[in-house]
Amino acid sequence: MEEMISKLKEKYRVFAPKRFPNGSIRYGEIDSLSEIVVDEKSHFSPKEVYLPIVQTVFYFENSHCAESKLEDDREILIFARACDINAIERLDTIFLKNGGNEDFYYKRLRDKVNFVLIECKDSFDSCFCVSMGTNRTDNFKGILRDGKIDMESEPIFVSENKKSVTVPDIDESLVKDVFELEYWRSFDENCAGCGGCTAVCPTCSCFDTIDVIYSETSLDGERRRVWGSCMREDFTAMAGGHNVRKRAGDRMRFKVMHKIYDFRQRFGETHMCVGCGRCGERCPRDIRFSDIVNTLADKVKQLKAEGGAGV
Amino acid sequence: MKNILMPTPHKILNVTHETNAEYTFRVECDAKVEHGQFYVLSIPKIGEAPISVSSMGNGWLEFTIRKVGRLTGGIFGMDAGDTIFMRGPYGNSFPVEDFKGKDLVVIAGGTGLAAVRSMLQHFYANPEEINSLTLITGFRNIDCVLFRDDLEKFKQRFETFYCLDNMEAEGFNKGFVTEYIKEVPFATFSDYNIVIVGPPAMINFSAKECLKNGVDESRIWVSLERKMSCSVGKCGHCKIGGIYVCQEGPVFNYVQAKNLID
Numbered sequence: 281m282e283e284m285i286s287k288l289k290e291k292y293r294v295f296a297p298k299r300f301p302n303g304s305i306r307y308g309e310i311d312s313l314s315e316i317v318v319d320e321k322s323h324f325s326p327k328e329v330y331l332p333i334v335q336t337v338f339y340f341e342n343s344h345c346a347e348s349k350l351e352d353d354r355e356i357l358i359f360a361r362a363c364d365i366n367a368i369e370r371l372d373t374i375f376l377k378n379g380g381n382e383d384f385y386y387k388r389l390r391d392k393v394n395f396v397l398i399e400c401k402d403s404f405d406s407c408f409c410v411s412m413g414t415n416r417t418d419n420f421k422g423i424l425r426d427g428k429i430d431m432e433s434e435p436i437f438v439s440e441n442k443k444s445v446t447v448p449d450i451d452e453s454l455v456k457d458v459f460e461l462e463y464w465r466s467f468d469e470n471c472a473g474c475g476g477c478t479a480v481c482p483t484c485s486c487f488d489t490i491d492v493i494y495s496e497t498s499l500d501g502e503r504r505r506v507w508g509s510c511m512r513e514d515f516t517a518m519a520g521g522h523n524v525r526k527r528a529g530d531r532m533r534f535k536v537m538h539k540i541y542d543f544r545q546r547f548g549e550t551h552m553c554v555g556c557g558r559c560g561e562r563c564p565r566d567i568r569f570s571d572i573v574n575t576l577a578d579k580v581k582q583l584k585a586e587g588g589a590g591v
Numbered sequence: 592m593k594n595i596l597m598p599t600p601h602k603i604l605n606v607t608h609e610t611n612a613e614y615t616f617r618v619e620c621d622a623k624v625e626h627g628q629f630y631v632l633s634i635p636k637i638g639e640a641p642i643s644v645s646s647m648g649n650g651w652l653e654f655t656i657r658k659v660g661r662l663t664g665g666i667f668g669m670d671a672g673d674t675i676f677m678r679g680p681y682g683n684s685f686p687v688e689d690f691k692g693k694d695l696v697v698i699a700g701g702t703g704l705a706a707v708r709s710m711l712q713h714f715y716a717n718p719e720e721i722n723s724l725t726l727i728t729g730f731r732n733i734d735c736v737l738f739r740d741d742l743e744k745f746k747q748r749f750e751t752f753y754c755l756d757n758m759e760a761e762g763f764n765k766g767f768v769t770e771y772i773k774e775v776p777f778a779t780f781s782d783y784n785i786v787i788v789g790p791p792a793m794i795n796f797s798a799k800e801c802l803k804n805g806v807d808e809s810r811i812w813v814s815l816e817r818k819m820s821c822s823v824g825k826c827g828h829c830k831i832g833g834i835y836v837c838q839e840g841p842v843f844n845y846v847q848a849k850n851l852i853d
Contacts, residue, residue, distance in 0.1 A: 283839045340633070343600050343674050379824020379838055384594040386825075450837070455832070459852040486827030489638045503638070508826065515828060516853070518658050518818050519640070520702065522790050524831075524853035534830075542833035 284429070285312055292394070293330045293352055296359035297322035307358070313427055314357055321404045322477070325482030326360050327556065328347050330389040331371065331507075337385060337489075339502045340559030356392045359424055362437060363556040365395050366414035367482035368544070370552050374485045377547070385505065396429055403441045408570050410438065410550040411445040439498075445570045447540050447551060448580035455541075459533060463575065467529040470565055475509030477559035477569070478535070483531040483552050486510055510535050536572055595823060598633050598676035604651055605671045609737045612658045613702065615645060618675060620652045626687055626710035627814055627842050630654065630679030631822045634666045641819045641837070645705040645738075646682065646712060655705040655737065680840045683821045685710055685786060685812060687769060691720045694780040698768050698797050700729040700789025704737055706814050706841075707788050718748050725750040725775050729768040733760045750775075768793065772800040772807060788814045791853075796843055811845035 288294055295307050295421040296316040301527040305317050306324040336348040368390070375386035397420040400407075416437045450458055478484040488508040493501035508515060509530050517523040525531050543552035553569070560568035607615040629641045632654060633843040646653035647682075658667055669675065687710060695714070698708050714721050726749045730736045733755060745751055752771040754764040764771070777783070785806060794813050801811055815836050820826035826833045829836035831851045843851070 337596060340676065345597055345600075345676065347594060347597060375825060375828075381595055381823055382592070383823075383825050384592055384596060387592065432781070456850065459832075478610070487820060487825070488828075489826070491633070491638045503633070508820070508828070510827065514681070516818050518816065520790075522816070524817070530853065537832065538830070547594055547834045 285301045285310065288357060289354075289469050292355045292357040294357045294359075295328075296327065297398075305387045313424070313429075314399075316424065318398060318424070321361075321407075321556075321558070321561075323558065323562065324480050325367065325480050325556065326358050326364050327367070327371065329356060329358055329385065330368070330393055331485065332389075334504055334506050335385060335507050337503045339500075348519040350388060354392070355394060356389070357394050357396060357421075359396045361398045361400055361556075362417045363412075363414045363554045364411045364419040364477075364482050365397070365419050366550075367554045367556070368393065368419075370483040370550070371485050373543075373547050373549065374582050379459075397435055399423060399425065400438045401436065403438045404557065405439045405442055406549050406560050406568070406570070407438075408445040408555035408557060409441045410427070410441045410555070411447070411552055412551060413442075414550075415439065415441075433527075441555075443557070443570050444585035445555065447573060448577040450541050450580055451584075454580065454583055454587070458541075458576070458580060459537070461576075461579055464529040464533045465527075465578060467532040467567070468527045470567060471511070471528040471532050472565055473513055473531065474513055474564060475511045476562045476564065477567075478509040478511055479507065480558040480562045481510045482556055482558075483539070483554060484509070486515075486531075509540075532567075536569070536576070539569075540573055592654065596678070596821065598631070598639075598678040600674045600676055603669055603671055603673045603675055608667070609655060609739075610735055612735075613631070613655055613737060614658070615653050615655045616666070616669075616675065617646075617651050617653050618677070619650060620677075620680075620838055621650050622652070622680060624652060624680045624709075626713065627684040627706060628680040628682050629706075629822075629841065630677045631681065632656070632666075632820070633676035636671030639820065641681070641822055643706040643814075645708045647709050655702065655708075657702055658660045669690055679822070681837060683839070685814070685842055686784075687713070690784050692722060694719055694723045694725075694783035696725045696784065697727070698772065698786045698787045698801075699726070700768055700793035700797075701730055701735065701815070702737065703789030703793070705729055706816075707786060708738060708741065710786075711749075715741075715745060723780075724742065724748070725749065725752075726772045727752040727754075727768045727775075729754040729756060731756050732758050733763070736763075767796075769796050769800045772797065775804070775806055777804055777806060783810060786814070787811060790816075798849070808845045809847075810851065813843055813848050813853075814841045814844060815843060815848065816841070 296310045298315045305322040339346045375383040422431045425572045486508040516525045539553040602619040604617040629643045631639045631644045642654045645655040759765045817829035817836045819829045
C-alpha cells in the first residue's frame, strides 16, 4: 500500500482525511492508505486543499508587486465523500463564475484536483445529503475499497439518511417576510458568532485580505488571503464604525438564506448547502443547521397559509 | 491567465488634509472613470479597501480616505512622490446621462459626499447640462466638514443646504439632512432625480423622508457602501441577499435597494 502511494506521489500530492495528533480528523497529505480515516466523518472538509486557510497572493516591495508561485506543481489527488465532491462545484460557481471572472488563485489549484471516492456505507447521524441531492457523484477517478483504489467497480451511495431536511420553497413575494421572521432573533443570544460552522463548511468561500509588513519602517511585505466568516461580527464592519450585521441573528439569517435560497436564486442551479452536517457538529452551542432549515420550512408554510387566506 | 487582483503602482501627486481624520490623495492615473465608481486601494499594513473616486482630472484621480482605527503609519504617512498600489475602476455609476436636462437633488451624509463630489464638480463646470441642482449635505460637526472650497463654490450655482448634526456654525444649519428635504420644491419640478449617499441609516431615513414628500421611489438613486475584500465578486463581504454590491452596484435605484435586507 505504501508502495502504491509513493508511486502516486510522483505525479500527485495525495490528500485524505487523517487523524492529527490533537485528535481532529482533517485533510492532510498521506504516505499510506492505512492513514485514511474512513469510519468517521472528517471534522473539516477537503476545501483547505484547494482553498488554503492562508495563502500569499503576492509580495510587494516599495514599487512593485510579485505574484506568489505555487511551490509544488504536481496534480492533486483527494480522497473524498460524495457530499464534499459535490461541494467543489459550489466553490467553482463562486470562484470561476461569479463576477464574470475566474479567480487566479483558486483556478491554479482547482485545475489540478482529482478525486477518489470514499463510499459511505451508512450515513452518519448528522448527514442530510439525500435531502440536498448530493449523495451521488460521478466526479471521481477511482473508489477507495477494501484498502485499495478500485478503478473498475460501480460505486455504492447512500440513498437515505437518518436526518431529512425540507428546504422551504420561498416565493420571491415571501422573501421579505422570511427575512423579517422573529425566529432569527433567537440566534442573537444563541449563536456565539465564532465562525466555526463556516470554517468546517465545504462550500463557504468568503475570505479576508490582509497585508503583512516585514518591519515597521519598510513597506516590503506580502498580501495574504485568509478564510473569512460571515458569522463573525467584523465581517461587515467598515471604517468609521458602520456595521450592517451587528446582531448574530442577522448573520445567521444571512448564512442560512445564502445556503438554501439566494445562491440558487442567483445562479439557477443547486442550493449551496450539500448537507454534510459538519456545521452542526462543530457548533459550541449545538445549533443544527438542519433544524433551522426544517423550522424555516414550517414557518414558510405558515406564511403561505396566512397569505393564502386573504386571496 | 491574467491575474486581475494584481494592483499597479501609482504616484501620489499631492495630499490634502480635509479634516484631522480624512485626507484626499491625488494620484497619477489616466484611466477613464465614471462618476460613482471606485478603486481598490492597497493600504499598507491594513490590506485593501474600496475607495470612491472623489474627483477626476486630466491624468489624475482623487481619493478621500478616512483614517481607520489604530492605524498610525500606512497611507496617512505617505506624501507626494510616494507610490500607492491600486486596481479598478470597479462598479457601476450614477446614470448621469439620464440626469441631464432635468432637476437633480443630491443628499449626502458625511464621507458619502466623496462618492458624489466628481459628479457635482462636473455639473458645476457644466451648469447648462442640468435644469437645477439642489445639494443637501450634512456633517457631524464643523471639524468634520469635507471639501470646504468646493462647498463654497457650489453655493454659487446650486441650491444648497449645509448642516451639522449637533452644532451651529457660520454657513451651516443645525440638524440632520432629513430636516431639509421638505424644503425642496419637488412639486415645481417637471422631471427630476434624487441621489442619496451616506451611512446606511442616513440613506434609509432620507429616502423615507423623500417618499413622505411625495417622491416616487423610482426617482431615487442610492450608492451603497459595504465592506469589500476583493471587489470582483469572490470574497463575499459585500453580498446582500442575492446581490453583490461590487457587481450590481454600488449605485442602485431605490425600487431595488429598498428590498435589500442585509
